Amino acid sequence: MTYDVPVAPGETAEIEESTQLEGETWPMWEVFVRARRGISHVHIGSLHAPDDQTALENARDVYTRRGEGVSVWVVPSEAVSAFEPDAAAEYVAANEKVYRLATHYDIPEEVGKM
Amino acid sequence: MPPPEEQFQSIVDAEEKIEPSDWMPEGYRKTLIRQIAQHAHSEVIGMQPEGNWITRAPSLHRKAILMAKVQDEAGHGLYLYSAAETLGVNRDEMQELLHQGKHKYSSIFNYPTLNWADMGTIGWLVDGAAITNQVMLTRCSYGPYSRAMVRICKEESFHQRQGYELLIRLCQGAPEQKAMAQDSINRWWWPALMMFGPHDSESPHTQQSMAWKIKRVTNDDLRQQFVDMTVPQAEYLGLTIPDPEIAWNDQRGHYDFGEIDWEEFWRVVKGNGPMNRERVAHKVKAWEDGAWVREAATVHAEKKQRARTAA
Numbered sequence: 001m002t003y004d005v006p007v008a009p010g011e012t013a014e015i016e017e018s019t020q021l022e023g024e025t026w027p028m029w030e031v032f033v034r035a036r037r038g039i040s041h042v043h044i045g046s047l048h049a050p051d052d053q054t055a056l057e058n059a060r061d062v063y064t065r066r067g068e069g070v071s072v073w074v075v076p077s078e079a080v081s082a083f084e085p086d087a088a089a090e091y092v093a094a095n096e097k098v099y100r101l102a103t104h105y106d107i108p109e110e111v112g113k114m
Numbered sequence: 115m116p117p118p119e120e121q122f123q124s125i126v127d128a129e130e131k132i133e134p135s136d137w138m139p140e141g142y143r144k145t146l147i148r149q150i151a152q153h154a155h156s157e158v159i160g161m162q163p164e165g166n167w168i169t170r171a172p173s174l175h176r177k178a179i180l181m182a183k184v185q186d187e188a189g190h191g192l193y194l195y196s197a198a199e200t201l202g203v204n205r206d207e208m209q210e211l212l213h214q215g216k217h218k219y220s221s222i223f224n225y226p227t228l229n230w231a232d233m234g235t236i237g238w239l240v241d242g243a244a245i246t247n248q249v250m251l252t253r254c255s256y257g258p259y260s261r262a263m264v265r266i267c268k269e270e271s272f273h274q275r276q277g278y279e280l281l282i283r284l285c286q287g288a289p290e291q292k293a294m295a296q297d298s299i300n301r302w303w304w305p306a307l308m309m310f311g312p313h314d315s316e317s318p319h320t321q322q323s324m325a326w327k328i329k330r331v332t333n334d335d336l337r338q339q340f341v342d343m344t345v346p347q348a349e350y351l352g353l354t355i356p357d358p359e360i361a362w363n364d365q366r367g368h369y370d371f372g373e374i375d376w377e378e379f380w381r382v383v384k385g386n387g388p389m390n391r392e393r394v395a396h397k398v399k400a401w402e403d404g405a406w407v408r409e410a411a412t413v414h415a416e417k418k419q420r421a422r423t424a425a
Contacts (some may be wrong), residue, residue: 003153003247004145004319004329005218006311008384013319016216017203025206027413028199045262046196048205051415061115062192065185066269085135 028077029055031062033069042075049074126327127374131257134200142326145319146256147201149328155212155219158392163227165237172230180233186269193265197258200423213398215385223311223386230283231291231298237277239299239306239344245270247310255327278347283344285351292352298355299348307371308379310337369370400423 009014026048032041044063049055055074064072081090098104107114115123116136118269125132132138161184168184171177222240227233248270252263284291311333314320323329331339341360348355361374381387381388 003150003156003220003322004149004311005129005220006317006383008380011384013148014144015151016211017144017147019210019216020215021204021210023205025204026411035302045193046199049191050411051418053418054411055413060184062189065182065189082135085137088135 026050029059029074030077031055031059032073032075033059033063034071035069037070041071042066046077072107115287120207121243123325126255129327131260132255133257136182141322142328143328144199145323145328146259146402147198147203150194150198150201150209150259151203151208152218152220154191154198154208155217157187157194158212159219159223161398162393162396163223163225164233164421167230167233168229170230171233171258176233176280177324183276186273190262190266190269192252193262194259197256197262197342209401213394213401214254215394218383221379221382221387222368223303223393224389225305228301229294229298231294232279232302234277234280234284235298235302237273238281238347239271239274239277240303240309241277242291242344243309243340246336246343250330250336253327253330253365259328281351281353295351297355299353302398303356304374304378304409307341308373308382310334312376338368341371345369375396 023109027050028046028048029052030046031044033044036042047058047062049058052074056072059074061074063069082088119139122136122142123134132142157398164180164187168177168180171180181348187357192212195208199205209218213218222243227236245267248263248267252260252267253264254260281295284295311317314332314334317333320332324332330396345355345360357372359370361370363370382390385391
């Protein structure tokens with residue numbers, strides 16, 4: 001099936017993306033789940049909730065209905081800091097220091113596995 | 115192509131994912147917002163046809179299954195709204211646009227659920243069609259959408275299997291039960307095929323969506339895939355597909371099937387299906403009836419915050 005509802009003749013393909021709302025929107029929380037003991041919490045998605053307790057309960061219901069995790073964290077989305085995308089390419093993805101890589105060094109075969 | 119667009123396309127062509135903070139063409143962003151919002155709305159509206167039968171499930175076991183399934187649909191809606199929000203739209207606003215009739219959802223949910231066998235047929239055919247599409251979408255180029263699809267597909271498998279098993283039970287039961295199942299497939303078969311959308315020749319945006327790898331397989335190819343998968347399953351149940359043209363074509367290696375009633379298709383898309391008005395009215399009512407819960411939760415959160423600050 002397709003979730004892109006077909007555009008009927010005479011209709012426009014563009015849909016509205018925003019509208020006036022009354023009242024306030026609940027803040028957004030980022031959800032992290034530890035799938036099992038021995039591995040880190042991993043970001044799994046986000047949700048809206050009025051407070052941390054409700055966010056945790058919603059996270060359990062939305063993201064762990066089938067034993068997907070043994071532990072859940074929720075963090076206010078606004079508390080997350082990140083590099084700007086352009087800066088990220090420069091600072092995070094930079095890999096010009098090849099001497100930091102183990103594969104940069106040739107070890108003779110007769111030495112064996114190292 | 116300007117350099118940022120070239121870089122974008124090279125990421126897509128390399129089968130890598132586009133992430134929210136990456137540069138993307140405005141058309142790509144708009145196409146995704148439209149599709150993910152409609153997908154999310156479909157999950158949410160999709161709770162209604164089955165929610166309709168929860169109080170009338172024939173056993174506690176079936177009632178528990180149905181509630182779990184409807185809860186999954188709500189969860190799928192939430193995964194998808196959160197994927198759409200990474201593109202800079204707001205969930206509450208998307209929902210408001212749905213309430214105003216400015217956003218659409220899949221037409222399949224504008225058909226009524228008239229008997230208990232419909233709970234089986236929806237799982238088997240409607241979720242079966244959804245899986246065909248969603249498995250493709252796990253390979254979509256937009257990371258958050260693709261990741262939401264991976265989670266959804268795992269759960270859809272439960273939806274389809276419980277539906278088919280429900281139909282096996284009915285078809286092995288009394289003649290009246292089997293007749294109920296046949297009545298159900300008679301009503302759902304064609305709307306299920308319509309779920310795949312217009313013919314490729316009538317889908318002007320398919321080519322661009324495929325180049326962006328939002329869509330990976332065309333409407334007609336997905337529909338064929340679905341028919342090939344489903345015909346033997348109907349045979350196993352001993353049910354007749356309401357299409358006299360269904361026949362195995364040795365040359366093509368696929369089943370042939372008849373033509374969809376496109377007039378009906380467009381009628382429902384335009385808002386004039388059997389249930390369009392009722393579905394949206396019910397959604398709006400549920401949202402308004404829940405207002406006091408949301409207000410109470412907000413006030414409670416503020417009270418707790420004040421207590422924390424004072425401490």
